[in-house]
Amino acid sequence: MTDPADISVTLVDGYVDEPAHFGVPPYISTYPRYAAGALVDAGVRRERVTYHTIDELREDRGKWADVADADLFVYIGGMTVPGKYVGGTPAEPDEVRELAWTAEGVSVMGGPIRFGVGEENAGAQEMERQDLDYDFLAMADVEAALYDLVRNDLEGFENRYRDTDELDRWAEKGAFVVEQHPNHPDYLICELETSRGCAYRCSFCTEPMYGDPSFRQPESVVGEVGNLYDRGVRHFRLGRQADILAYGGDGEAPNPEALRELYGGIREVAPDLGTLHLDNMNPITVVKWPEKAREGIRIIAEHNTPGDTAAFGLESADPVVQEKNHLNVTADECFRAIEIVNEEAGWRPGDDPDDAPTHGDGAANRLPKLLPGINLLHGLKGERAETFEHNKQFLERVYDAGLMVRRINIRQVMAFEGTEMADEGADIAREHKKRFKQYKREVREEIDRPMLRRLAPVGTVLPDVHLEYHQDGRTFGRQLGTYPLLVGVPGERELGQTIDAAVVDHGYRSVTAVPYPLDPNAASMDELTAIPGIGDSTAGDIVVNRPYESAAEVPSPEIDFATFTGGYPVDRRAD
Numbered sequence: 001m002t003d004p005a006d007i008s009v010t011l012v013d014g015y016v017d018e019p020a021h022f023g024v025p026p027y028i029s030t031y032p033r034y035a036a037g038a039l040v041d042a043g044v045r046r047e048r049v050t051y052h053t054i055d056e057l058r059e060d061r062g063k064w065a066d067v068a069d070a071d072l073f074v075y076i077g078g079m080t081v082p083g084k085y086v087g088g089t090p091a092e093p094d095e096v097r098e099l100a101w102t103a104e105g106v107s108v109m110g111g112p113i114r115f116g117v118g119e120e121n122a123g124a125q126e127m128e129r130q131d132l133d134y135d136f137l138a139m140a141d142v143e144a145a146l147y148d149l150v151r152n153d154l155e156g157f158e159n160r161y162r163d164t165d166e167l168d169r170w171a172e173k174g175a176f177v178v179e180q181h182p183n184h185p186d187y188l189i190c191e192l193e194t195s196r197g198c199a200y201r202c203s204f205c206t207e208p209m210y211g212d213p214s215f216r217q218p219e220s221v222v223g224e225v226g227n228l229y230d231r232g233v234r235h236f237r238l239g240r241q242a243d244i245l246a247y248g249g250d251g252e253a254p255n256p257e258a259l260r261e262l263y264g265g266i267r268e269v270a271p272d273l274g275t276l277h278l279d280n281m282n283p284i285t286v287v288k289w290p291e292k293a294r295e296g297i298r299i300i301a302e303h304n305t306p307g308d309t310a311a312f313g314l315e316s317a318d319p320v321v322q323e324k325n326h327l328n329v330t331a332d333e334c335f336r337a338i339e340i341v342n343e344e345a346g347w348r349p350g351d352d353p354d355d356a357p358t359h360g361d362g363a364a365n366r367l368p369k370l371l372p373g374i375n376l377l378h379g380l381k382g383e384r385a386e387t388f389e390h391n392k393q394f395l396e397r398v399y400d401a402g403l404m405v406r407r408i409n410i411r412q413v414m415a416f417e418g419t420e421m422a423d424e425g426a427d428i429a430r431e432h433k434k435r436f437k438q439y440k441r442e443v444r445e446e447i448d449r450p451m452l453r454r455l456a457p458v459g460t461v462l463p464d465v466h467l468e469y470h471q472d473g474r475t476f477g478r479q480l481g482t483y484p485l486l487v488g489v490p491g492e493r494e495l496g497q498t499i500d501a502a503v504v505d506h507g508y509r510s511v512t513a514v515p516y517p518l519d520p521n522a523a524s525m526d527e528l529t530a531i532p533g534i535g536d537s538t539a540g541d542i543v544v545n546r547p548y549e550s551a552a553e554v555p556s557p558e559i560d561f562a563t564f565t566g567g568y569p570v571d572r573r574a575d
Helices: 030-041 054-059 061-069 093-102 142-151 164-173 175-180 218-230 256-269 283-288 290-303 319-324 331-345 385-400 427-431 433-455 525-530 536-544
Strands: 009-018 049-053 072-079 106-110 125-127 189-193 235-240 275-278 308-315 370-378 407-412 414-416 461-471 474-478 486-490 498-506 510-515
Touching: 009 030, 009 054, 009 061, 009 093, 030 049, 030 072, 030 142, 030 164, 030 175, 030 189, 049 054, 049 061, 049 175, 054 061, 061 093, 072 093, 072 142, 093 106, 106 142, 142 164, 164 175, 164 218, 175 218, 189 218, 218 235, 218 256, 256 275, 256 290, 275 308, 283 290, 283 308, 283 331, 290 331, 290 370, 308 331, 319 385, 331 370, 331 385, 370 385, 385 433, 407 433, 433 498, 461 486, 461 510, 486 498, 486 525, 510 525, 525 536
Parallel strands: 009 049, 009 072, 072 106, 125 414, 189 235, 235 275, 308 370, 370 407, 486 510
Antiparallel strands: 461 474, 461 498, 474 486, 498 510
């Protein structure tokens, strides 16, 4: 029998995107961390475990040797919801198959890819279960499969799910793998699991395949955060759950005390964290137990970092679609849940929480603490022309009521075996694709842009924007967190650095911003003219009359320049 200590392992992260789990950079999902922990727990030495992202392999073909030479090659990936990504590009099926062909040792594939594979990573298609030429496909927990495979001399395993004791061990033992991520430590956010499974059974969703909700204990999650923090991680998201409000309860009703223990514990073990966000919150929980939900939301807003988003799975405001797909919340109920989150967490740092939601004149120049994000899914059973109008009217109602949502996610269904939508396939989505594109454009123009102006008006400060790429003479970046705004800054600045920025203009789902605080003695013409009210002539006057001792001296008759200079003045005349 092979000594596990002698086994070499290469893990390749092809990225995951599930209804309640995300792992596209700058995120790292739980899968590679728990897989690494399971391997070490089975006797593999840490120094014999190599981790690569699929983007690393694309950029450096030399790293494919790690795939070829490993005794055990593990691919982790799978997309069960379609999306568009900036920080990384998920592996396509042809790449996944090429990895299997390259591996000379035993090859294992796992993660949500077990639910099915399409022709590409996109919506409006059927997903078929395939092994893509791997020796083994883990049809339950890939980490449990790897533990058993190593213990069985790489000869096989029974598909099974891990237990809670294994999860605790593997989360601790696998924290080391984050140090091998190319984004570590500054631009990496760790997805954290609080539970799996869902109490509801929507027709399209893969999360119920994990069964009814099962929760980790607060000390388990807090301990994992502490281990990751000790490894240099400063950014975290409680994203691996169907409903954060149900954490620690019966799977449906809120448990504020469990949330207080969870969030308070995280703050204790990670005192200098940079990001603490969440993902999913079920709107039906908010309206069925409003008082407990309000308390839970207040606890979250007390401990989180600004710009947080609670994804609300409305999916459709059409009552016909709701009934045919067993959707658990009506449009009226979702509207009420949006109101409650706005009232309890829609305040900005520096504002009085009792005044929430805060926006408009007098509101602080930061993003709100926590807002809903609306998910709308098309191609579901019963979809008709009226469905698109129901959805638009719902979004208009939210905006007209003076409420805020952080983002509106509109996508088309992916039909997976094991869900009710497998019988329907993606025919409905394909049939309505032309209408879908027109409707999506209308929502972006009529709802998204005005909502973004309300959410992040001119002058809003966005701390710690990480600059990622250049395009059309501008530099684009994002903050770390849940659904961060895409931020375009005039000029081509050095990539990889982090700056604070102040919003000056709005797109549909992105903003233009200038560095904050903006130094009028150093600002470029492009930065100056990006500010509303400053044209070429005024910008020229500002440049010609430098230097300035204070913002009040800057010749900008149409605006208060101090909005963008922050703590300025700096006495430049003494230089």
